[in-house]
Amino acid sequence: MTYTPRAVAGMLGISPTTLRTWDHRYGLGPSGRTEGGHRRYEQADVQVLRRMVVLTGQGVAAAAAAVLARQEPAPRASTPIGDDGSRRAQRTFLAAAERLDEPVMLDLAAKLIADHGVVSAWDSVFVPCLVRLGEQVAATGQGVEVEHMASGSVVQTLRDVPRANGPGPLAALLSCAPDEQHVLALEALGAALSEVDCQWRGLGARVPADALRDAVTRLRPAVVLIWAHRPDLAEQVPLTELGTLSIAVAGPGWEGLPLPPFVHRPASLTDAVRLVLDHV
Template sequence: MANDGLSAGAAARRLGVAVTTLRTWHQRYGLGPSRHEPGHHRRYTLEDMGRLQVMQRLTAQGVAPAEAAAWARRSPDVASPSSTTSSPSSAASSSAASSSAPPSPSPAPPCEASADSLESSSGVLERSSGTLAGSSGSLEGSSGSLAGAPGSFAGSSAPAGGGQTIALGPRADPAARGLARAAMRLDGPAMRFILDGAIAGRGVIATWEQLIMPVLIGVGERYEATARFVEVEHLLSRSVTEALSGVPRPPWEIAPRALLAAADEEQHTLPLEALAAALAESGVPSRLLGARVPSQALLDAVERTGPAVVVLWSQLRSTGDVAQLERLLALPHPPLVLAAAGPGWPAPDLPPEVTVFRGLADAVRIVAAASR
């Protein structure tokens, strides 16, 4: 950093936050630029940037902004701003953490979404009767609307309407609250910071259940109540996709024996991305074909690769055509496990040979066992 400090715009770019966020931190919490020359705008010094780094990391971990700012102001020795991209597991710079920064918040009990859930609706997850499965016990949800059915998140204690916040319920994980705040301010770098740290520290399944699902459900409820914040859901979903894709994959020499695909005309794939990442974390490679896989293309892929497991996702009832599954079962060499995942499938009409999952952990266990 130059001796004369950084402008607000340069400081915001260095930290990966919006300039309006810096202004808010300055006006509300006194974390503003300290270098001043007559006739010029104030500029952020090295010490200012270090304090902002502490503020950023603590709020990302779920510490209330006022409390985080108090700790940041008490940090006399702060790390260089070049360390803002260091390991997500640290709550603040190493020098500040020893005496000035509070300990990382302890994980709260998971939000009261299903403990084993893997459902999505336009990228927004929904709750169904306290389980992912509804009546069938599968990887299925409830309505398949954009936002989640009204009252679908029983853990919410605040009304869904009004305001600029995402209601997560009193038992929400602190990191989920930080993710929700970052989502509402469209702070992509902060969302990645939180998600990457959670995946590294907790693993994919816990991050999915404790952070990603509750926040996506909350965004869905906000949309249901206000018909707004689609942009929040889009950026959040993109951040989740990027974080999940960052999970290291098994060595390429290991041939994938699991094939994951969305049903014909089905565009929602976020739960499949979570499954692929969780499998990779367990050392199990997979092929993820993505959205809108035509039935014939899926048959061709299965015949060409001979997978032991095929997971076919349907979010909407319009895409849950059981004939797609029957064609796979009729192949000369059908997969060992064929799973119909998602709320779009009509559970009573599924062939008895089709497998259903009870959640992400159950899906990983079954797919991994069949793939080895």
Template sequence: MNNQLSTFADAVDLERELFPIREVSRLTGVNPVTLRAWERRYGLIQPTRTESGHRLYSQADITAIQSILGWLERGVAVSKVGSILARGQALAEDSWAATSADDLARWRTQVREAVQRFDAGGLDRLFDQVFAGNAQDQAFSDIFMPVWHALRVGQSGFGQASEWAFLDQFLRGRVLMRLHLARGRHRQQVLLAPLGDYLQELELLVAGLLLGSDEVGVRVLPVTQPLEELALVCERLVPDALVLFSNQRPTTELAKRLPRLGLAVGCPLLLAGEAAELAQETLAGSPVACLGADASLMRKRLRQYLAGQLDT
């Protein structure tokens, strides 16, 4: 019995042990320059710091580094690894949520059936049930938005345009309500604006809801907001950062405009959504930081950037 307790205590001590960067480099084979880049540029690891600023890595950090190496060996770009790790972490943290494919499919089927009946009351009750059993990120990304996207793409069938409009109106109302309830005295305020002309209002509103946190409040600008007038808006509202959101690849001309816009708005300029994944290499070395497309990763990188822990 005493031997078992001793073994357990040794394991706990190992988990609590912190390693300097040179030791982590020796253990993992990753040089210190790369480890710093993974932390500051991509937010993949978050070592603790001593009072003098030296990095100390836990056993969990070393495990994360080994996982990153595994994905890189599979041919995954380092810019994509964060999304994969974030999805895995979200599933672990929300283990109580309805994460199985069958459960998610059943929720989507029920949403689709309520929409087909134009059953506002039933859809309202279903919305509450979904959020009672699923994390907010999952409720939107795996249940409601897939139905919304499917109806939008498949509007060639008779009645589907009306069904999409019904669901779109319902979700916009519920998201706006949640955004309103989330308003409060946040330590930092961020503006969220559309990038390009192909974004639907609901996509921008959902992005604003998922991007916010207890520390960061998000104010969503309308989808009709002109890009060339964002400097004026930022001058008057003085946000801590401006986030541009799009799920389309920015055109070459637009990508060239972003660094100039970053200088004009007078605050950090960030890019989120699929555009951030698609344009990350193009914007490398520019003052525009890419937050990614996964909701939990966007929130994490936004907090890191505002805290000065993530490079552009």
């Protein structure tokens, strides 16, 4: 996909004159050409310009910003939390949940993601804590408010991960099965995709089959992933009617169900992210 100078200026919120100046003075111009010889900006060119806009907006001199903008941003580190760190974080999070101390849960969740990345925080702390709180509710019938506030804190923190907003292909469309209301795992996958600069869209909970088919037709994502936590919900998904795109399913609802050979079933959040990256 390529873009005209006018389209790029509009995307970045700068004037065409500024775009031409950056091209002439700093070499931040389009690298592609049409068959007729017209220069066109490619996606990589736009990403460089987007960094240029951010840097100059932060007060960096244009010449220095142009040098920095050409440098690829360092990939976001994702480091294991470790058993001791995981246990400490779980104790802190669970204690805050019991007190209904939302600020502490939000601060801890944000720090875990900032220090270790979404996948590590999800696997090592968020999932064990939420599973334990859910088991307590199931066993005693009490503590629903604790579980809801804890899961809400995790959702809010995941949604705070900056989304990729530049031009480029839609990597993934994330959807719940019809009548499925559990969206937390999809929020985690979306945040993890944002960390690796993948464009994604989420349809949320209880997506009717017709709505899912329409969204797939309109958006044409590289991967469609549908979550279901019960088999009766998973069976409502029209897998064979979603076209020839790469389709994936996740959640315990798919266990034991026969799946078409073209359907992927990632076993973990890491596998789901890798699946999307492989298809972009």
